[in-house]
Amino acid sequence: MEKGLSTILDGRSLSELIRQEIKQEIDHHVASGRRPPALAVVLVGEDPASQVYVANKQKACEKVGIRSLPYFLPSNTTTQELLELIAQLNAEEQVDGILVQLPLPPHINSQEVITAINPSKDVDGFHPENMGKLVARMEGGFVPCTPLGIDLLLKHYGVELKGKDVVVVGEGFIVGRPLSLLLLWRGATVSICHIHTKDISQYTKRAEVLISATGVPGLIKAHMVREGAVVVDIGISRVGDRIMGDVDFEEVKEKASAITPVPGGVGPMTVSALLLNTLKAYRKRLGLLG
Numbered sequence: 001m002e003k004g005l006s007t008i009l010d011g012r013s014l015s016e017l018i019r020q021e022i023k024q025e026i027d028h029h030v031a032s033g034r035r036p037p038a039l040a041v042v043l044v045g046e047d048p049a050s051q052v053y054v055a056n057k058q059k060a061c062e063k064v065g066i067r068s069l070p071y072f073l074p075s076n077t078t079t080q081e082l083l084e085l086i087a088q089l090n091a092e093e094q095v096d097g098i099l100v101q102l103p104l105p106p107h108i109n110s111q112e113v114i115t116a117i118n119p120s121k122d123v124d125g126f127h128p129e130n131m132g133k134l135v136a137r138m139e140g141g142f143v144p145c146t147p148l149g150i151d152l153l154l155k156h157y158g159v160e161l162k163g164k165d166v167v168v169v170g171e172g173f174i175v176g177r178p179l180s181l182l183l184l185w186r187g188a189t190v191s192i193c194h195i196h197t198k199d200i201s202q203y204t205k206r207a208e209v210l211i212s213a214t215g216v217p218g219l220i221k222a223h224m225v226r227e228g229a230v231v232v233d234i235g236i237s238r239v240g241d242r243i244m245g246d247v248d249f250e251e252v253k254e255k256a257s258a259i260t261p262v263p264g265g266v267g268p269m270t271v272s273a274l275l276l277n278t279l280k281a282y283r284k285r286l287g288l289l290g
């Protein structure tokens, strides 16, 4: 491949297609006299980044015909109060999905809150039952949104994972760990680098598919990337008035065969995966076929 001609893995365009299909299906259900799907969106506190993410998710829901039900709570909300809200949403027949935006304020027991969500409404896929299904390779659970979005993006662009050396930088609960399991499921040989990895470039240089989810802007430089690698950037960091990924895009695009931009790569795919998971929860609740 000529230098500088790497394929841009355009999550924005693919998202547009996915969302059109979701909207068509929902329009069809509503035209048939069914209620529209509904997603409860819970945000505790005033973290500006979380406020932006939640606003994006709500806007995306409304555009495809999913009702988004906002539950915006003050930062001094207690674990008990949040558990009571979750119980109420679990019992509400009209609510198909429950999304609790993370991170929660440090005084709240996040694990307890996530575990309290009915697994059939856990469209984020963070409940141990859904995470367990990913480990056990059981169909029918919810796969967390960023891993699912990346899987769809790579599939769309024909990136084969079977037998490939894939390196994931970052082992977080939201992305790195569930993504690594999904990649294993797809037949990749997965290495996971994390904060205690001695020399991450030793791993990244060997990767046929390199995926970074650290939130450290510009961490991945060209010298750390194998010629012709597929590079997926999950980082979203605000640096001054710019949004930057983990990957030094200008440098790395010269070496990669394909690369996701930030913004416009994984971000929109994560939101589209949330819409897909919500539609899946709705279909199940109403006994509809996909």
Ligand code: GUN
Binding pocket: 099, 100, 101, 102, 103, 124, 145, 146, 174, 270
């Ligand atoms: N915070 C960062 N990413 C996510 C996500 O995918 N879901 C939720 N609930 N919180 C997040």
